[in-house]
Amino acid sequence: MRGWLSSAKSHSILLTHEATADLVYRARRGEADAFTGLVRAYLRPAYTIALSVVARPADAEDIAQEAFLKAFQSLHTCREPERFAAWLFQIVRNRARNLLDSRRLRDVAPAGARILEFITAASASAGMREALLAALADLDTEKREVVLLHDLEDWTHKEIAEVLDISEVHSRQHLFKARQTLRAKLGGELPQEGSEGNHGR
Amino acid sequence: MEDERINFSALDPSRNELRWQRTVGMLVGQALAERRKRLSIEQQLLRWARPVLAVAAGLCLVAWTAGLLSTSSAQRVSSVQQSPALTLANWAANNQIPEPSDLLRTLGGNR
Numbered sequence: 001m002r003g004w005l006s007s008a009k010s011h012s013i014l015l016t017h018e019a020t021a022d023l024v025y026r027a028r029r030g031e032a033d034a035f036t037g038l039v040r041a042y043l044r045p046a047y048t049i050a051l052s053v054v055a056r057p058a059d060a061e062d063i064a065q066e067a068f069l070k071a072f073q074s075l076h077t078c079r080e081p082e083r084f085a086a087w088l089f090q091i092v093r094n095r096a097r098n099l100l101d102s103r104r105l106r107d108v109a110p111a112g113a114r115i116l117e118f119i120t121a122a123s124a125s126a127g128m129r130e131a132l133l134a135a136l137a138d139l140d141t142e143k144r145e146v147v148l149l150h151d152l153e154d155w156t157h158k159e160i161a162e163v164l165d166i167s168e169v170h171s172r173q174h175l176f177k178a179r180q181t182l183r184a185k186l187g188g189e190l191p192q193e194g195s196e197g198n199h200g201r
Numbered sequence: 202m203e204d205e206r207i208n209f210s211a212l213d214p215s216r217n218e219l220r221w222q223r224t225v226g227m228l229v230g231q232a233l234a235e236r237r238k239r240l241s242i243e244q245q246l247l248r249w250a251r252p253v254l255a256v257a258a259g260l261c262l263v264a265w266t267a268g269l270l271s272t273s274s275a276q277r278v279s280s281v282q283q284s285p286a287l288t289l290a291n292w293a294a295n296n297q298i299p300e301p302s303d304l305l306r307t308l309g310g311n312r
Contacts (some may be wrong), residue, residue: 069232
């Protein structure tokens with residue numbers, strides 16, 4: 001059976017549902033290789049999911065790592081080892097939302113002002129990364145997840161639909177609208193596809 | 202739609218290969234260390250569980266034996282004290298003439 005994350009990427013390994021379940025069982029027994037296998041396969045997607053929610057790469061990296069540690073600590077509670085990723089991503093989302101909540105309490109500036117500040121900073125530095133983040137801020141979380149999972153992680157709509165619990169049609173619609181918004185926002189700032197290269201299939 | 206994909210490589214955390222590999226290694230190391238720590242706590246608990254259980258069982262046995270002994274000696278004393286034959290013998294030995302009420306009580310008349 002083909003797993004929903006079976007795309008060959010430079011930093012991910014080819015994993016089927018069975019392979020994922022096998023790694024989970026072995027990790028439960030404490031095999032170091034199994035931990036490595038799971039991290040190599042799912043750390044990047046976990047980061048992408050976190051980035052979709054918190055929109056800050058450094059925070060997203062922290063959340064992804066913390067969520068992984070939390071998942072490993074409670075690996076015995078993962079009822080469906082073959083669906084480890086979906087379970088892990090739920091932990092990631094919860095942590096990311098908690099961070100957003102605490103950030104809302106900390107930050108005093110209204111959201112609009114923060115985004116403007118962000119865009120201004122992006123224009124000033126002319127950094128592609130900042131420009132992308134500013135443009136992503138105009139999308140809702142679900143569209144961000146879809147476009148990042150598709151275009152950064154190279155997931156198929158089937159894979160995205162399964163992990164986000166939406167239909168494939170919905171995933172395609174989200175991707176179409178997200179790209180439209182991003183292109184309108186970024187305009188000429190968008191680099192040519194392949195100039196730096198995503199990890200394409 | 203596939204060729205319209207947006208280039209997000211600027212947001213790719215694994216662009217810096219060395220840093221990414223270090224992150225992966227560090228995360229696995231932390232996970233294993235956590236597991237070892239948790240296991241060692243469980244092992245220590247297991248190691249101490251047996252002696253603690255043995256001591257508790259010993260204390261229970263001592264308490265139970267003491268309770269049993271005190272109960273049986275108290276029962277013996279009271280049964281001796283309440284024995285009609287002994288009471289009658291005492292009276293006879295002391296040339297004592299019991300009151301009818303004492304006699305009745307001793308022989309079971311007050312039941």
